[in-house]
Amino acid sequence: MNDSPPKAKSKRAGGAKSQLAHLQFDAPVDVTCIRIPVPPASAMNKDRPISDLIKAQLLHIHHAESARLPRHKRDGRTPADIRTEAEAASYIASVTAVLHPEGRKKPKRRKRS
Numbered sequence: 194m195n196d197s198p199p200k201a202k203s204k205r206a207g208g209a210k211s212q213l214a215h216l217q218f219d220a221p222v223d224v225t226c227i228r229i230p231v232p233p234a235s236a237m238n239k240d241r242p243i244s245d246l247i248k249a250q251l252l253h254i255h256h257a258e259s260a261r262l263p264r265h266k267r268d269g270r271t272p273a274d275i276r277t278e279a280e281a282a283s284y285i286a287s288v289t290a291v292l293h294p295e296g297r298k299k300p301k302r303r304k305r306s
Contacts, residue, residue, distance in 0.1 A: 239279035247281050248272065258288045266291055 243251070251272040258267055268287050275281050290296075 239277060239282075241278050242276060243278055243281050247278065251275055251281060251284065254285055254288050257292065261292060 255272050268284060268291075270280075270284055275284055
């Protein structure tokens with residue numbers, strides 16, 4: 194038997210693969226596929242009042258806007274002004290466009306030879 198205390202593991206980058214390296218799986222793992230139905234077109238309602246989750250997201254993005262942008266670049270709306278999902282989407286899109294002018298990074302295309 195080994196009476197020495199266990200060694201502390203070093204914190205190093207390596208992702209999930211290195212974190213799971215010590216695990217052994219003896220039996221095959223069953224995977225259950227869950228089918229998610231496509232919502233009907235009638236589910237989309239831009240005039241729907243915003244939920245508490247969207248209110249929290251609006252507060253978060255408003256804080257980011259006021260902390261990072263000078264007054265002349267801000268949208269001008271406050272979370273209290275926004276009542277519908279369409280207004281929320283518009284506000285989030287406009288603030289995101291100013292905060293991230295480069296947009297989503299697109300992968301470089303390789304030349305075909």
